[in-house]
Amino acid sequence: MSPPLGHCYWALAPFAPAPPFRIYQEGAAPRPVGSVEAFTEAARKGASEFVLLTPVKARPVLVITDVLPEHDEVLALRLRRFEKLATEAERERVREGSDPGLFHLEPDRFRGLPVENAAIISSLLRLPAAALDRRSSLGALEDNELRALHERIARVHRLRLDKLVLERAQSLLQRAQRKR
């Protein structure tokens, strides 16, 4: 089994639950609930866990982390087929890397995908490793592409990494000073 980081696989990916939420009921039709506030009120009464009917889709995803061993989960991105992009000019922009929200997957390296695709940078999914069909990789990113992808994900989600970078830089400076 290939390591998942940077690879594309078929996966069972859920859509985010949205109102009206449909609660599974034993032996009865699903109960629709129009808003999240009703769940908050139920939780205040001590009932906070339900089975929600959530649509899922079998689709290829691009895995952007290794399997987190403590949780047996990965982060992954949904893909956009090129034929769904509005114009040929837009397709060219994505191929050139000029659209920051769509990351081109080179068809030569993603031979398992039937058509040309881009990963949607903002479509971060958390998936159990068991939701990935890892029998065969559909293709993989190069290491430098994965770095560029991670940078774009951090930027599009406005992740505050400045303190982390500063601390790392300061620790490197301290190490350099100790060597003198």
Added chain:
Amino acid sequence: MTLTAKVVSGNEVRVPDPQAGEVTVISRYGKERAMLVHPDDFHRLDELDRMLAEAAELPSLEPTHEALRAHLEEGAPGEPITDPAALAELFG
């Protein structure tokens, strides 16, 4: 951490004349207690600190109309298969 400058009048303390490029370490019981640096050095270090903080801050990335459309459309469910006969055929 950004440096902040605390101004003390020269009449209140007696300090040796700082030289550019030189740090005077004031020690007590063998431990570093304070350091005296030349104003040029202090401002240079302060500027470096600010530049590092600026470099570490990631510029935000604004998605294009096409990327937003892809996000919305691929994140929205279509027509799920719920027909029992079709499901039986697919999954046995």
